[in-house]
Amino acid sequence: MQSKSAVMTYPDKNGYFGNYGGRFVPETLINALQELEEAYTHFLKDESVHKELNNLLQHYAGRPTPLYFAQRLSEKTGIHLYLKREDLLHTGAHKLNNTLGQALLTRFMGKKRIIAETGAGQHGVATATVAALFGLECTIYMGAVDIERQMPNVKRMKLLGAQVVPVTSGSQTLKDAINEALRDWVRNVQSTHYLLGSVSGPHPFPMIVRDFQKVIGNEALQQFKTISGSLPQYCVACVGGGSNAAGFFHAFIDTEARCIGVEAGGKGLFPGGHCASLTSGRPGILHGALSYLLQDDDGQVMHVHSISAGLDYPSVGPEHSFWKDNKTVEYATCSDTQALDACITLTRTEGIIPALESSHALGYVLHNIKRFADTSVIINLSGRGDKDLDTILKEVAL
Amino acid sequence: MRYNGFYLVGNYPDPSTFFEAAIAGLQYFDFIEVGLPFSDPVADGPALAYASHRALSAGVTTDTVLQSCKALKEHIVKIGSSKKIYIMTYANKVFHCGIEDSMQQFVASGIDGIILADVPFVESAPFADCAKSYNLEYIHFITPESTHTQIQTICSAATGFIYTISLRGTTGSSLTITDELKGIITLSKKYATVPVVMGFGIQNRQDIQQALQYADGFIMGTALVKKLEHGVDAYKYFLNTLFEYIAF
Numbered sequence: 001m002q003s004k005s006a007v008m009t010y011p012d013k014n015g016y017f018g019n020y021g022g023r024f025v026p027e028t029l030i031n032a033l034q035e036l037e038e039a040y041t042h043f044l045k046d047e048s049v050h051k052e053l054n055n056l057l058q059h060y061a062g063r064p065t066p067l068y069f070a071q072r073l074s075e076k077t078g079i080h081l082y083l084k085r086e087d088l089l090h091t092g093a094h095k096l097n098n099t100l101g102q103a104l105l106t107r108f109m110g111k112k113r114i115i116a117e118t119g120a121g122q123h124g125v126a127t128a129t130v131a132a133l134f135g136l137e138c139t140i141y142m143g144a145v146d147i148e149r150q151m152p153n154v155k156r157m158k159l160l161g162a163q164v165v166p167v168t169s170g171s172q173t174l175k176d177a178i179n180e181a182l183r184d185w186v187r188n189v190q191s192t193h194y195l196l197g198s199v200s201g202p203h204p205f206p207m208i209v210r211d212f213q214k215v216i217g218n219e220a221l222q223q224f225k226t227i228s229g230s231l232p233q234y235c236v237a238c239v240g241g242g243s244n245a246a247g248f249f250h251a252f253i254d255t256e257a258r259c260i261g262v263e264a265g266g267k268g269l270f271p272g273g274h275c276a277s278l279t280s281g282r283p284g285i286l287h288g289a290l291s292y293l294l295q296d297d298d299g300q301v302m303h304v305h306s307i308s309a310g311l312d313y314p315s316v317g318p319e320h321s322f323w324k325d326n327k328t329v330e331y332a333t334c335s336d337t338q339a340l341d342a343c344i345t346l347t348r349t350e351g352i353i354p355a356l357e358s359s360h361a362l363g364y365v366l367h368n369i370k371r372f373a374d375t376s377v378i379i380n381l382s383g384r385g386d387k388d389l390d391t392i393l394k395e396v397a398l
Numbered sequence: 399m400r401y402n403g404f405y406l407v408g409n410y411p412d413p414s415t416f417f418e419a420a421i422a423g424l425q426y427f428d429f430i431e432v433g434l435p436f437s438d439p440v441a442d443g444p445a446l447a448y449a450s451h452r453a454l455s456a457g458v459t460t461d462t463v464l465q466s467c468k469a470l471k472e473h474i475v476k477i478g479s480s481k482k483i484y485i486m487t488y489a490n491k492v493f494h495c496g497i498e499d500s501m502q503q504f505v506a507s508g509i510d511g512i513i514l515a516d517v518p519f520v521e522s523a524p525f526a527d528c529a530k531s532y533n534l535e536y537i538h539f540i541t542p543e544s545t546h547t548q549i550q551t552i553c554s555a556a557t558g559f560i561y562t563i564s565l566r567g568t569t570g571s572s573l574t575i576t577d578e579l580k581g582i583i584t585l586s587k588k589y590a591t592v593p594v595v596m597g598f599g600i601q602n603r604q605d606i607q608q609a610l611q612y613a614d615g616f617i618m619g620t621a622l623v624k625k626l627e628h629g630v631d632a633y634k635y636f637l638n639t640l641f642e643y644i645a646f
């Protein structure tokens with residue numbers, strides 16, 4: 001286990017969390033990453049811009065989000081279940097915490113255009129939202145497969161004034177959307193900020209996005225202490241790129257609470273059936289970072305699958321790889337069907353429709369009831385399920 | 399110090415066509431860059447990304463491409479030539495099985511140097527140091543974004559040649575020689591002790607002539623790979639028209 005100070009000082013000055021991270025991008029992007037890091041250093045020192053961000057988080061985004069004790073579900077399961085309600089944040093997921101922060105960095109750098117990748121469409125909507133709010137031009141790259149399964153979010157992005165570019169190469173999902181966004185950034189690096197949506201990609205993104213998402217864990221810790229005067233035994237979050245999990249876990253990592261990151265187990269842990277990069281990948285380099293990667297024997301990135309578009313990604317943020325190796329955080333999986341079951345259970349027991357991504361965190365807990373019996377567990381409900389109705393209704397008879 | 403190169407996707411469209419095209423190209427060029435296709439080629443535009451995906455679907459692997467490279471090297475040696483073979487690929491293709499093992503395999507296959515499209519100078523040490531210990535050239539990039547200091551540092555670390563990326567963009571973009579680019583090439587030539595070679599966007603005779611006004615050499619990729627998709631005859635005809643009447 002790392003000591004408190006050791007965990008808090010990562011990444012190192014080269015952007016590494018232990019062996020993981022780095023800046024594996026075409027040479028053309030190196031100075032843009034440097035510029036972003038400098039903008040962030042400036043941000044950290046500037047009290048007035050902190051105030052501006054906090055003001056936006058409070059009055060525009062709706063922070064703090066509640067920590068809700070799910071009484072009926074707790075009675076049903078024998079677990080003291082608390083939900084950190086990021087689903088109630090403006091635009092419907094935690095993604096806005098990061099896009100508001102990066103919008104301020106964009107303004108500082110004097111760039112007038114932002115681009116982003118999106119899987120579930122939540123990061124795309126959160127990016128299009130800040131583009132509207134800050135008067136920036138906005139292009140979102142989204143896999144054609146994801147466009148089909150997350151149509152409500154595509155419409156929202158367009159309504160917000162963003163251009164949505166369908167990506168038809170490769171698996172036509174999040175991975176390929178990131179490829180296209182990186183190509184756009186290489187072409188337009190002088191005018192454009194790539195507003196990356198998770199704790200993945202090249203340094204400094206894993207650090208910046210984590211820091212902007214830390215508000216989740218900081219609030220949850222205080223809220224839990226206020227309610228119960230103690231700490232929870234477990235903190236559970238889903239892991240796609242890993243931003244909601246990293247932001248949530250950071251406040252708890254050096255406490256007694258055990259953090260569990262839940263990856264998408266898809267149809268089963270066979271090649272192509274899942275996206276559990278930490279559970280069954282090995283270190284590799286994709287999209288700027290060295291991290292756990294699902295790849296074949298020839299070093300090609302594998303096709304992956306998840307019912308939830310936001311988790312459908314073959315790699316993961318480098319800090320999670322670091323946490324896996326030093327056992328700071330435990331990683332587990334939840335299958336498509338377990339996630340769907342959890343989604344319906346929460347909907348019908350508490351009247352909360354969770355995103356399919358977030359349903360993976362809940363699904364893991366509900367399928368391991370014995371392990372969690374009589375303990376208190378905070379689940380980060382990273383987003384709401386409105387975008388997933390088509391997928392959910394295909395599986396459930398009304 | 400003329401040093402001109404061309405890029406082909408390894409074993410694409412098929413191993414024998416690739417081999418014939420490589421030999422034909424080496425009659426005109428000083429070196430070949432052989433692409434080891436990668437599933438996520440972020441530095442490539444649509445044409446080369448498509449070619450890489452087609453190659454992968456056809457079962458192209460590191461091993462099969464290196465077999466072709468080995469045969470190509472044997473041919474080069476047999477005809478008494480000293481032309482070079484570089485592997486051009488992405489970091490993970492070299493990293494996933496161990497950098498050292500990759501370098502050993504490259505040397506055993508007659509490779510002279512490596513070029514990694516997603517490894518910038520700041521991440522190059524583990525790759526470049528290992529390459530050096532196997533006597534492989536490690537090629538660094540200079541781009542229109544590079545600062546004076548960066549150009550100086552990169553030039554002093556350079557082996558083989560300097561790969562000057564002519565534009566902000568992916569392979570297959572179109573070229574305009576700007577004052578900025580001229581400045582970067584002039585500066586690179588001032589500091590470099592190896593040839594300064596310009597790549598990306600060079601599609602025809604006119605581009606070549608322009609590039610050679612400033613750089614020591616040029617690299618052509620997308621235009622040749624596209625021709626080769628129309629068959630080796632179209633490709634050879636194109637090569638001939640590029641070089642006809644002019645010794646670059």
Ligand SMILES: Cc1ncc(COP(=O)(O)O)c(C=O)c1O
Pocket residue numbers: 093094119120121122123197198199238239240241242243244245309310311355357358382383384
């Ligand atoms: C609601 C929700 N949760 C989780 C994720 C996964 O991303 P991350 O692992 O970065 O939190 C997404 C991504 O789109 C999402 O929309």
